[in-house]
Amino acid sequence: MRYALYYWPSIQGRGEFVRLALEDAGAAYDDAARTKAGMDRMMAMMKGEAEKRPPFAPPFLKAGxxxxxxxxxxxxxxxxxxxxxxxxxxxxLWLHQLQLTVTDFVKEIHDTHHPISTGLYYEDQKPQAKQYAQSFLKERAPKYLGYFEKVIAKSGGPYVLGRKATYVDLSLFQLIEGLRYAFPNAMQRIERKLPGVVAVHDRVAKRPGIKAYLASTRRIAFNEGGIFRRYPELDD
Amino acid sequence: MRYALYYWPSIQGRGEFVRLALEDAGAAYDDAARTKAGMDRMMAMMKGEAEKRPPFAPPFLKAGxxxxxxxxxxxxxxxxxxxxxxxxxxxxLWLHQLQLTVTDFVKEIHDTHHPISTGLYYEDQKPQAKQYAQSFLKERAPKYLGYFEKVIAKSGGPYVLGRKATYVDLSLFQLIEGLRYAFPNAMQRIERKLPGVVAVHDRVAKRPGIKAYLASTRRIAFNEGGIFRRYPELDD
Incomplete structure (x- = not known):
């Protein structure tokens, strides 16, 4: 099966969690919206021009x-x-439950720079973003990451399910990478209590599929259009 | 199978989407955290005192x-x-995708009164809530609900999947009920473009299991501890 992944072409965003799984497994896939024609196709699929079951938003995967x-x-x-x-x-079900907790966390990470409206620029909601980010870095990020730390400890480690890596571990890698990019100071503090999560991050980084992917041009760099943004004024 | 649902005892919240499905189907279940002992059990399960796979947050369902x-x-x-x-x-997968879009919508509804932090009271984030609610009612609510309207139209109706009601239809009922409670003025305006969604709401309200449930004391009234809150200053 050759998959087609549709996602905004200039950011890692929520598509990256899927991309990491495809790359780790060496799956055959097209990153379909990275061409003009693919982008047009993505927009048409969302509009439901030909789709009976149109998606609300990217990412989406075409599988047959x-x-x-x-x-x-x-x-x-x-x-x-x-x-x-x-x-x-x-x-x-358990892995999916963990991934849905990742989803919730990702939304809160996004909201550190967009607490009021996705229709406004960051520059138009900076004081509110600062307020949001403070409680996010003090309470929410340690709470979410501490939860995953507990899950890893309870599994016996080194991964969330125990001895074998899963797609949730790849997502934890991405969370740590992204949070380090966005909040380098806060993460130094927060990571002290997360030996298990950091160990998952380090193991995932060394997996052959991930290592090759990260070194390739297929990996889009973090940037200030994505979920993880480096605005130093929001960090500790 | 007798199920046990664990959720905060004084609000409908996210547990209500599960409760509606159990009630519609006439399933045997205990609303387990409505007693002091049940509430203690819920907190212990989250802490992971005996659970190898502790949940991050309610609602959760014990099924065997x-x-x-x-x-x-x-x-x-x-x-x-x-x-x-x-x-x-x-x-x-399609129904689940729709339900996850409901989940995203519910988070944004919650954030109309808590845009900055769940650790603060509404009273401590009122001006920001007003800003959030304005763009929510102008852009986000019509966008989400308009999407479900399109999905119903494409299915041939009357339900999201066509002729048979699903759990997603029960969730649409709850969204309309809750939004009418929280934003009665805005919903008068928004609903004009949602004949299909409103028809789903009306059909669901008449289903025997739902009708009996809504008339019972098992249905907690909407209140200002839940997701849908009536703060008139946030409405149109």
Missing amino acids: KLVIAQAANILFYLGPRLKLAPRDEASR | KLVIAQAANILFYLGPRLKLAPRDEASR
């Missing part, structure tokens, strides 16, 4: 006749197919 | 040995079992 949207839903589908999740229902 | 968290994940699991979703993979 299926079009699947929502990053966590795509990973739920891909997990066992890419050998990044077991096949039994209990483990699949 | 499984503990499943995240409302959309619970509904994914319950859907076919309660005959509120088909069994084929394509339809299940």
